[in-house]
Amino acid sequence: MPKVVFNNPFFFNNVRKNIDKVLKTKIKETTGGKVFYKKSCTFLEKKLKAKKVVITNSCTAALEVAALLINVKSGDEIIMPSYTFVSTANAFVLRGGKPVFVDIRNDNLNINENLIEKSITKKTKAIIAVHYAGVPCEMDKIIKIGKKYNLFIIEDAAQAIFSKYKDKFCGTLGDIGCLSFHETKNITSCEGGAIILNKKKFFKKASIICNKGTDREYFNKSLRKYYSWRGLGSSYIPSEITCAILYSQLLNYKKIFNERKKIWYKYYLALKKINSKLIENKKLYSKDVSINYHMYFIICKDFRVRTKILNVLNKIGIISTFHYIPLHMSKIGSMYFKKKLNVTEELSKKIIRLPLWIGMNQNKVIEKLKKILNN
Incomplete structure:
Protein backbone atom coordinates (compact mmCIF):
# COMPACT_ATOMS: atom_id res chain seq x y z
CA MET A 1 0.00 0.00 0.00
CA ASN A 252 -7.18 29.78 -5.86
CA TYR A 253 -6.89 30.53 -2.16
CA LYS A 254 -10.61 29.93 -1.48
CA LYS A 255 -10.46 26.42 -2.92
CA ILE A 256 -7.35 25.67 -0.88
CA PHE A 257 -8.98 27.04 2.27
CA ASN A 258 -12.20 25.04 1.81
CA GLU A 259 -10.43 21.75 1.07
CA ARG A 260 -8.12 22.08 4.07
CA LYS A 261 -11.08 22.96 6.28
CA LYS A 262 -12.84 19.72 5.27
CA ILE A 263 -9.77 17.64 6.11
CA TRP A 264 -9.20 19.46 9.40
CA TYR A 265 -12.77 18.95 10.59
CA LYS A 266 -12.84 15.33 9.51
CA TYR A 267 -9.85 14.69 11.78
CA TYR A 268 -11.42 16.62 14.62
CA LEU A 269 -14.80 14.84 14.50
CA ALA A 270 -13.30 11.38 14.00
CA LEU A 271 -10.88 11.72 16.90
CA LYS A 272 -13.59 13.23 19.09
CA LYS A 273 -15.59 10.01 18.71
CA ILE A 274 -12.64 7.90 19.83
CA ASN A 275 -12.43 9.83 23.12
CA SER A 276 -9.11 8.19 24.02
CA LYS A 277 -7.30 9.02 27.26
CA LEU A 278 -4.02 8.71 25.36
CA ILE A 279 -4.49 11.97 23.43
CA GLU A 280 -6.04 15.42 23.71
CA ASN A 281 -8.13 16.52 20.74
CA LYS A 282 -9.23 20.16 21.09
CA LYS A 283 -10.30 22.92 18.77
CA LEU A 284 -7.66 25.11 20.42
CA TYR A 285 -9.11 28.45 19.37
CA SER A 286 -11.69 30.90 20.69
CA LYS A 287 -14.66 32.73 19.17
CA ASP A 288 -12.41 35.78 18.62
CA VAL A 289 -10.36 34.04 15.93
CA SER A 290 -10.81 32.21 12.65
CA ILE A 291 -8.06 29.86 11.53
CA ASN A 292 -6.68 28.83 8.14
CA TYR A 293 -6.53 25.08 8.88
CA HIS A 294 -2.80 24.97 8.37
CA MET A 295 -2.02 22.08 10.69
CA TYR A 296 -3.74 19.32 12.61
CA PHE A 297 -1.99 18.14 15.73
CA ILE A 298 -2.79 16.01 18.74
CA ILE A 299 -1.26 16.15 22.20
CA CYS A 300 -0.33 12.74 23.61
CA LYS A 301 -0.54 11.71 27.24
CA ASP A 302 3.24 11.66 27.56
CA PHE A 303 6.48 11.25 25.61
CA ARG A 304 6.32 7.44 25.78
CA VAL A 305 2.85 7.35 24.21
CA ARG A 306 3.92 9.78 21.50
CA THR A 307 6.96 7.69 20.62
CA LYS A 308 4.88 4.52 20.31
CA ILE A 309 2.17 6.16 18.17
CA LEU A 310 4.72 7.79 15.85
CA ASN A 311 6.66 4.56 15.46
CA VAL A 312 3.55 2.60 14.48
CA LEU A 313 2.22 5.28 12.10
CA ASN A 314 5.52 5.65 10.28
CA LYS A 315 6.04 1.88 10.15
CA ILE A 316 2.72 1.41 8.31
CA GLY A 317 3.47 4.25 5.87
CA ILE A 318 1.61 7.17 7.46
CA ILE A 319 4.33 9.76 7.76
CA SER A 320 3.64 11.82 10.87
CA THR A 321 6.03 13.83 12.98
CA PHE A 322 6.59 15.92 16.09
CA HIS A 323 7.58 19.57 15.76
CA TYR A 324 10.22 21.97 17.06
CA ILE A 325 12.90 21.23 19.59
CA PRO A 326 12.46 24.34 21.79
CA LEU A 327 15.07 26.95 20.93
CA HIS A 328 16.11 27.54 24.53
CA MET A 329 17.04 23.84 24.79
CA SER A 330 19.29 23.94 21.72
CA LYS A 331 23.06 24.41 21.80
CA ILE A 332 22.89 28.01 20.56
CA GLY A 333 19.67 28.98 22.33
CA SER A 334 21.01 27.88 25.71
CA MET A 335 23.86 30.37 25.29
CA TYR A 336 21.33 33.20 25.45
CA PHE A 337 18.73 31.84 27.86
CA LYS A 338 19.22 29.69 30.96
CA LYS A 339 15.72 29.43 32.49
CA LYS A 340 13.19 26.60 32.29
CA LEU A 341 9.98 26.98 30.31
CA ASN A 342 7.74 24.30 31.77
CA VAL A 343 4.81 24.32 29.33
CA THR A 344 7.06 24.57 26.28
CA GLU A 345 9.24 21.70 27.45
CA GLU A 346 6.27 19.50 28.33
CA LEU A 347 4.15 20.02 25.21
CA SER A 348 7.08 19.78 22.80
CA LYS A 349 7.49 16.17 23.97
CA LYS A 350 3.82 15.29 23.43
CA ILE A 351 2.81 16.77 20.08
CA ILE A 352 2.13 14.77 16.90
CA ARG A 353 1.34 16.48 13.60
CA LEU A 354 -0.81 14.45 11.24
CA PRO A 355 -0.61 14.60 7.42
CA LEU A 356 -2.83 17.37 6.00
CA TRP A 357 -2.82 18.06 2.28
CA ILE A 358 -5.30 18.29 -0.56
CA GLY A 359 -5.96 14.91 -2.19
CA MET A 360 -4.61 12.75 0.64
CA ASN A 361 -6.08 9.40 1.69
CA GLN A 362 -7.42 10.67 5.00
CA ASN A 363 -9.63 7.64 5.66
CA LYS A 364 -6.55 5.44 5.89
CA VAL A 365 -4.97 7.76 8.45
CA ILE A 366 -8.11 7.89 10.60
CA GLU A 367 -8.71 4.13 10.46
CA LYS A 368 -5.14 3.29 11.45
CA LEU A 369 -5.07 5.93 14.17
CA LYS A 370 -8.32 4.57 15.64
CA LYS A 371 -6.85 1.07 15.69
CA ILE A 372 -3.66 2.26 17.40
CA LEU A 373 -5.52 4.24 20.06
CA ASN A 374 -8.04 1.48 20.76
CA ASN A 375 -5.24 -1.01 21.24
Whole structure:
Protein backbone atom coordinates (compact mmCIF):
# COMPACT_ATOMS: atom_id res chain seq x y z
CA MET A 1 0.00 0.00 0.00
CA PRO A 2 1.41 3.46 -0.92
CA LYS A 3 2.60 5.81 1.79
CA VAL A 4 0.60 8.75 3.04
CA VAL A 5 3.35 11.39 3.00
CA PHE A 6 3.33 14.17 5.57
CA ASN A 7 3.03 16.98 3.03
CA ASN A 8 2.32 17.18 -0.69
CA PRO A 9 1.84 20.68 -2.18
CA PHE A 10 -1.16 21.05 -4.48
CA PHE A 11 -0.73 23.12 -7.65
CA PHE A 12 -3.40 24.33 -10.05
CA ASN A 13 -3.25 24.15 -13.85
CA ASN A 14 -2.62 27.87 -14.25
CA VAL A 15 0.83 27.46 -12.63
CA ARG A 16 2.33 26.03 -15.81
CA LYS A 17 0.60 28.68 -17.90
CA ASN A 18 2.06 31.48 -15.77
CA ILE A 19 5.56 30.00 -15.83
CA ASP A 20 5.40 29.71 -19.62
CA LYS A 21 4.53 33.41 -19.82
CA VAL A 22 7.65 34.26 -17.86
CA LEU A 23 9.89 32.01 -19.95
CA LYS A 24 8.59 33.55 -23.18
CA THR A 25 9.36 37.13 -22.16
CA LYS A 26 12.51 38.59 -23.69
CA ILE A 27 13.66 40.41 -20.54
CA LYS A 28 13.56 38.28 -17.42
CA GLU A 29 13.98 41.03 -14.83
CA THR A 30 14.63 39.80 -11.29
CA THR A 31 14.27 42.86 -9.09
CA GLY A 32 11.57 45.12 -10.45
CA GLY A 33 9.05 45.85 -13.17
CA LYS A 34 7.72 42.32 -12.96
CA VAL A 35 4.15 41.30 -13.82
CA PHE A 36 3.56 38.49 -11.34
CA TYR A 37 5.59 40.10 -8.56
CA LYS A 38 3.41 43.21 -8.75
CA LYS A 39 0.20 41.20 -9.10
CA SER A 40 1.03 39.12 -6.03
CA CYS A 41 1.84 42.19 -3.92
CA THR A 42 -1.35 43.94 -5.02
CA PHE A 43 -3.49 40.83 -4.45
CA LEU A 44 -2.26 40.48 -0.87
CA GLU A 45 -2.59 44.20 -0.14
CA LYS A 46 -6.24 44.14 -1.24
CA LYS A 47 -7.17 40.82 0.34
CA LEU A 48 -5.44 41.48 3.66
CA LYS A 49 -6.36 45.19 3.66
CA ALA A 50 -2.68 45.87 4.23
CA LYS A 51 -0.91 49.17 3.65
CA LYS A 52 2.07 47.59 1.85
CA VAL A 53 3.21 44.06 1.00
CA VAL A 54 6.63 43.15 -0.37
CA ILE A 55 7.17 39.61 -1.69
CA THR A 56 10.46 38.09 -0.48
CA ASN A 57 12.57 34.99 -1.05
CA SER A 58 11.26 33.41 2.15
CA CYS A 59 9.73 34.16 5.52
CA THR A 60 13.28 33.96 6.87
CA ALA A 61 14.17 36.84 4.53
CA ALA A 62 11.08 38.76 5.66
CA LEU A 63 12.11 38.39 9.30
CA GLU A 64 15.64 39.57 8.46
CA VAL A 65 14.18 42.61 6.73
CA ALA A 66 12.05 43.26 9.83
CA ALA A 67 15.17 43.20 12.03
CA LEU A 68 16.81 45.78 9.73
CA LEU A 69 13.69 47.93 9.64
CA ILE A 70 13.54 48.29 13.43
CA ASN A 71 17.32 48.82 13.53
CA VAL A 72 18.22 45.98 15.90
CA LYS A 73 21.64 46.57 17.43
CA SER A 74 24.02 44.61 19.62
CA GLY A 75 22.47 43.89 23.02
CA ASP A 76 18.88 44.65 22.05
CA GLU A 77 16.50 42.09 23.57
CA ILE A 78 13.76 40.53 21.48
CA ILE A 79 10.94 38.74 23.30
CA MET A 80 9.62 35.63 21.53
CA PRO A 81 8.40 32.09 22.21
CA SER A 82 10.99 29.32 22.33
CA TYR A 83 8.56 27.02 20.54
CA THR A 84 9.12 28.31 17.02
CA PHE A 85 11.31 27.82 13.97
CA VAL A 86 14.93 28.93 14.29
CA SER A 87 14.48 31.80 11.77
CA THR A 88 12.34 33.67 14.32
CA ALA A 89 15.45 34.04 16.48
CA ASN A 90 18.19 33.96 13.85
CA ALA A 91 16.92 37.03 12.03
CA PHE A 92 17.51 39.18 15.11
CA VAL A 93 20.63 37.41 16.39
CA LEU A 94 22.27 38.16 13.03
CA ARG A 95 21.95 41.86 13.87
CA GLY A 96 23.34 41.42 17.39
CA GLY A 97 20.01 40.97 19.15
CA LYS A 98 19.43 38.66 22.10
CA PRO A 99 16.38 36.36 22.15
CA VAL A 100 14.43 36.40 25.41
CA PHE A 101 12.18 33.36 25.44
CA VAL A 102 8.73 33.32 27.03
CA ASP A 103 6.67 30.22 27.80
CA ILE A 104 3.67 29.25 25.70
CA ARG A 105 0.00 28.73 26.52
CA ASN A 106 -1.28 25.27 27.33
CA ASP A 107 -4.22 25.48 24.95
CA ASN A 108 -2.93 26.78 21.58
CA LEU A 109 0.88 26.68 21.99
CA ASN A 110 1.17 30.43 21.31
CA ILE A 111 3.25 32.78 23.43
CA ASN A 112 1.60 33.32 26.81
CA GLU A 113 0.67 36.99 26.67
CA ASN A 114 0.34 37.11 30.48
CA LEU A 115 4.03 36.27 30.92
CA ILE A 116 5.47 38.83 28.50
CA GLU A 117 5.52 41.91 30.71
CA LYS A 118 7.76 40.45 33.40
CA SER A 119 10.41 39.67 30.74
CA ILE A 120 10.67 43.30 29.61
CA THR A 121 13.81 45.27 30.52
CA LYS A 122 15.35 48.56 29.45
CA LYS A 123 17.04 46.66 26.61
CA THR A 124 13.83 45.21 25.15
CA LYS A 125 13.26 46.35 21.57
CA ALA A 126 10.43 44.18 20.21
CA ILE A 127 7.95 41.39 20.85
CA ILE A 128 7.57 38.64 18.27
CA ALA A 129 4.09 37.09 18.15
CA VAL A 130 4.26 33.68 16.43
CA HIS A 131 0.81 32.48 15.32
CA TYR A 132 1.41 28.77 15.83
CA ALA A 133 -0.50 26.35 13.54
CA GLY A 134 -2.39 29.30 12.05
CA VAL A 135 -4.08 30.09 15.38
CA PRO A 136 -3.74 33.82 16.18
CA CYS A 137 -2.06 34.99 19.37
CA GLU A 138 -3.98 37.12 21.87
CA MET A 139 -3.04 40.28 20.01
CA ASP A 140 -5.02 42.87 22.00
CA LYS A 141 -2.97 42.19 25.12
CA ILE A 142 0.33 42.00 23.19
CA ILE A 143 -0.32 45.28 21.36
CA LYS A 144 -1.32 46.96 24.63
CA ILE A 145 1.99 45.88 26.21
CA GLY A 146 3.89 47.11 23.14
CA LYS A 147 2.31 50.56 23.40
CA LYS A 148 2.92 50.75 27.15
CA TYR A 149 6.65 50.12 26.79
CA ASN A 150 7.13 51.63 23.31
CA LEU A 151 8.10 48.29 21.75
CA PHE A 152 7.80 47.09 18.15
CA ILE A 153 5.28 44.29 17.58
CA ILE A 154 6.31 41.88 14.82
CA GLU A 155 4.02 39.05 13.77
CA ASP A 156 5.61 35.83 12.59
CA ALA A 157 2.57 34.73 10.60
CA ALA A 158 4.47 32.09 8.60
CA GLN A 159 1.73 29.54 9.32
CA ALA A 160 -1.18 31.97 9.54
CA ILE A 161 -1.95 33.43 6.12
CA PHE A 162 -5.67 34.38 6.02
CA SER A 163 -6.20 33.53 9.69
CA LYS A 164 -8.05 36.32 11.52
CA TYR A 165 -8.01 37.86 14.97
CA LYS A 166 -11.22 39.81 15.62
CA ASP A 167 -11.85 40.29 11.89
CA LYS A 168 -8.32 41.48 11.11
CA PHE A 169 -5.87 39.30 9.22
CA CYS A 170 -2.78 37.97 10.94
CA GLY A 171 0.23 40.01 9.90
CA THR A 172 -1.73 43.28 9.80
CA LEU A 173 -2.19 43.79 13.54
CA GLY A 174 1.34 44.70 14.66
CA ASP A 175 3.93 47.04 13.16
CA ILE A 176 5.26 44.40 10.75
CA GLY A 177 4.01 40.98 9.63
CA CYS A 178 5.90 38.13 7.98
CA LEU A 179 4.38 35.39 5.79
CA SER A 180 5.74 32.14 4.37
CA PHE A 181 5.06 30.48 1.01
CA HIS A 182 7.30 27.50 1.71
CA GLU A 183 6.27 24.13 0.27
CA THR A 184 4.74 23.13 3.62
CA LYS A 185 2.41 26.16 3.78
CA ASN A 186 -1.22 26.53 2.64
CA ILE A 187 -0.25 28.95 -0.13
CA THR A 188 3.06 27.92 -1.67
CA SER A 189 5.43 29.15 -4.32
CA CYS A 190 7.77 26.24 -3.40
CA GLU A 191 9.93 28.76 -1.53
CA GLY A 192 8.96 32.33 -0.77
CA GLY A 193 7.59 34.79 1.73
CA ALA A 194 6.31 38.32 2.23
CA ILE A 195 6.70 41.21 4.61
CA ILE A 196 3.63 43.26 5.54
CA LEU A 197 4.39 46.88 6.38
CA ASN A 198 1.71 48.39 8.60
CA LYS A 199 3.46 51.74 9.09
CA LYS A 200 4.16 54.10 6.19
CA LYS A 201 7.50 55.08 7.73
CA PHE A 202 8.86 51.63 6.76
CA PHE A 203 8.05 51.81 3.03
CA LYS A 204 11.14 53.49 1.59
CA LYS A 205 13.59 51.80 3.95
CA ALA A 206 12.10 48.38 3.13
CA SER A 207 12.53 49.07 -0.59
CA ILE A 208 16.22 49.89 -0.08
CA ILE A 209 16.81 46.83 2.12
CA CYS A 210 15.10 44.45 -0.31
CA ASN A 211 16.96 45.87 -3.31
CA LYS A 212 20.45 45.04 -2.00
CA GLY A 213 20.72 48.33 -0.12
CA THR A 214 20.08 50.49 -3.20
CA ASP A 215 17.31 52.83 -4.34
CA ARG A 216 16.88 50.78 -7.51
CA GLU A 217 13.09 50.62 -7.19
CA TYR A 218 12.89 54.38 -7.63
CA PHE A 219 15.31 54.20 -10.58
CA ASN A 220 13.06 51.59 -12.22
CA LYS A 221 10.08 53.92 -11.75
CA SER A 222 12.04 56.69 -13.52
CA LEU A 223 12.18 58.69 -10.30
CA ARG A 224 15.99 58.60 -10.36
CA LYS A 225 18.55 59.08 -13.16
CA TYR A 226 20.71 56.40 -11.53
CA TYR A 227 20.61 54.21 -8.47
CA SER A 228 23.24 53.83 -5.76
CA TRP A 229 24.09 52.21 -2.45
CA ARG A 230 21.90 53.82 0.22
CA GLY A 231 22.05 51.46 3.21
CA LEU A 232 22.14 47.90 4.48
CA GLY A 233 20.35 45.31 2.38
CA SER A 234 20.57 42.07 0.49
CA SER A 235 18.98 40.09 -2.34
CA TYR A 236 15.57 39.57 -0.79
CA ILE A 237 13.32 39.85 -3.88
CA PRO A 238 12.35 36.49 -5.48
CA SER A 239 12.45 35.55 -9.17
CA GLU A 240 9.50 36.18 -11.44
CA ILE A 241 9.02 32.41 -11.83
CA THR A 242 8.54 32.12 -8.06
CA CYS A 243 5.97 34.92 -8.21
CA ALA A 244 4.23 33.28 -11.18
CA ILE A 245 3.67 30.16 -9.07
CA LEU A 246 2.59 32.25 -6.09
CA TYR A 247 0.04 34.29 -8.03
CA SER A 248 -1.67 31.19 -9.41
CA GLN A 249 -1.99 29.85 -5.85
CA LEU A 250 -3.33 33.13 -4.51
CA LEU A 251 -6.06 33.19 -7.15
CA ASN A 252 -7.18 29.78 -5.86
CA TYR A 253 -6.89 30.53 -2.16
CA LYS A 254 -10.61 29.93 -1.48
CA LYS A 255 -10.46 26.42 -2.92
CA ILE A 256 -7.35 25.67 -0.88
CA PHE A 257 -8.98 27.04 2.27
CA ASN A 258 -12.20 25.04 1.81
CA GLU A 259 -10.43 21.75 1.07
CA ARG A 260 -8.12 22.08 4.07
CA LYS A 261 -11.08 22.96 6.28
CA LYS A 262 -12.84 19.72 5.27
CA ILE A 263 -9.77 17.64 6.11
CA TRP A 264 -9.20 19.46 9.40
CA TYR A 265 -12.77 18.95 10.59
CA LYS A 266 -12.84 15.33 9.51
CA TYR A 267 -9.85 14.69 11.78
CA TYR A 268 -11.42 16.62 14.62
CA LEU A 269 -14.80 14.84 14.50
CA ALA A 270 -13.30 11.38 14.00
CA LEU A 271 -10.88 11.72 16.90
CA LYS A 272 -13.59 13.23 19.09
CA LYS A 273 -15.59 10.01 18.71
CA ILE A 274 -12.64 7.90 19.83
CA ASN A 275 -12.43 9.83 23.12
CA SER A 276 -9.11 8.19 24.02
CA LYS A 277 -7.30 9.02 27.26
CA LEU A 278 -4.02 8.71 25.36
CA ILE A 279 -4.49 11.97 23.43
CA GLU A 280 -6.04 15.42 23.71
CA ASN A 281 -8.13 16.52 20.74
CA LYS A 282 -9.23 20.16 21.09
CA LYS A 283 -10.30 22.92 18.77
CA LEU A 284 -7.66 25.11 20.42
CA TYR A 285 -9.11 28.45 19.37
CA SER A 286 -11.69 30.90 20.69
CA LYS A 287 -14.66 32.73 19.17
CA ASP A 288 -12.41 35.78 18.62
CA VAL A 289 -10.36 34.04 15.93
CA SER A 290 -10.81 32.21 12.65
CA ILE A 291 -8.06 29.86 11.53
CA ASN A 292 -6.68 28.83 8.14
CA TYR A 293 -6.53 25.08 8.88
CA HIS A 294 -2.80 24.97 8.37
CA MET A 295 -2.02 22.08 10.69
CA TYR A 296 -3.74 19.32 12.61
CA PHE A 297 -1.99 18.14 15.73
CA ILE A 298 -2.79 16.01 18.74
CA ILE A 299 -1.26 16.15 22.20
CA CYS A 300 -0.33 12.74 23.61
CA LYS A 301 -0.54 11.71 27.24
CA ASP A 302 3.24 11.66 27.56
CA PHE A 303 6.48 11.25 25.61
CA ARG A 304 6.32 7.44 25.78
CA VAL A 305 2.85 7.35 24.21
CA ARG A 306 3.92 9.78 21.50
CA THR A 307 6.96 7.69 20.62
CA LYS A 308 4.88 4.52 20.31
CA ILE A 309 2.17 6.16 18.17
CA LEU A 310 4.72 7.79 15.85
CA ASN A 311 6.66 4.56 15.46
CA VAL A 312 3.55 2.60 14.48
CA LEU A 313 2.22 5.28 12.10
CA ASN A 314 5.52 5.65 10.28
CA LYS A 315 6.04 1.88 10.15
CA ILE A 316 2.72 1.41 8.31
CA GLY A 317 3.47 4.25 5.87
CA ILE A 318 1.61 7.17 7.46
CA ILE A 319 4.33 9.76 7.76
CA SER A 320 3.64 11.82 10.87
CA THR A 321 6.03 13.83 12.98
CA PHE A 322 6.59 15.92 16.09
CA HIS A 323 7.58 19.57 15.76
CA TYR A 324 10.22 21.97 17.06
CA ILE A 325 12.90 21.23 19.59
CA PRO A 326 12.46 24.34 21.79
CA LEU A 327 15.07 26.95 20.93
CA HIS A 328 16.11 27.54 24.53
CA MET A 329 17.04 23.84 24.79
CA SER A 330 19.29 23.94 21.72
CA LYS A 331 23.06 24.41 21.80
CA ILE A 332 22.89 28.01 20.56
CA GLY A 333 19.67 28.98 22.33
CA SER A 334 21.01 27.88 25.71
CA MET A 335 23.86 30.37 25.29
CA TYR A 336 21.33 33.20 25.45
CA PHE A 337 18.73 31.84 27.86
CA LYS A 338 19.22 29.69 30.96
CA LYS A 339 15.72 29.43 32.49
CA LYS A 340 13.19 26.60 32.29
CA LEU A 341 9.98 26.98 30.31
CA ASN A 342 7.74 24.30 31.77
CA VAL A 343 4.81 24.32 29.33
CA THR A 344 7.06 24.57 26.28
CA GLU A 345 9.24 21.70 27.45
CA GLU A 346 6.27 19.50 28.33
CA LEU A 347 4.15 20.02 25.21
CA SER A 348 7.08 19.78 22.80
CA LYS A 349 7.49 16.17 23.97
CA LYS A 350 3.82 15.29 23.43
CA ILE A 351 2.81 16.77 20.08
CA ILE A 352 2.13 14.77 16.90
CA ARG A 353 1.34 16.48 13.60
CA LEU A 354 -0.81 14.45 11.24
CA PRO A 355 -0.61 14.60 7.42
CA LEU A 356 -2.83 17.37 6.00
CA TRP A 357 -2.82 18.06 2.28
CA ILE A 358 -5.30 18.29 -0.56
CA GLY A 359 -5.96 14.91 -2.19
CA MET A 360 -4.61 12.75 0.64
CA ASN A 361 -6.08 9.40 1.69
CA GLN A 362 -7.42 10.67 5.00
CA ASN A 363 -9.63 7.64 5.66
CA LYS A 364 -6.55 5.44 5.89
CA VAL A 365 -4.97 7.76 8.45
CA ILE A 366 -8.11 7.89 10.60
CA GLU A 367 -8.71 4.13 10.46
CA LYS A 368 -5.14 3.29 11.45
CA LEU A 369 -5.07 5.93 14.17
CA LYS A 370 -8.32 4.57 15.64
CA LYS A 371 -6.85 1.07 15.69
CA ILE A 372 -3.66 2.26 17.40
CA LEU A 373 -5.52 4.24 20.06
CA ASN A 374 -8.04 1.48 20.76
CA ASN A 375 -5.24 -1.01 21.24
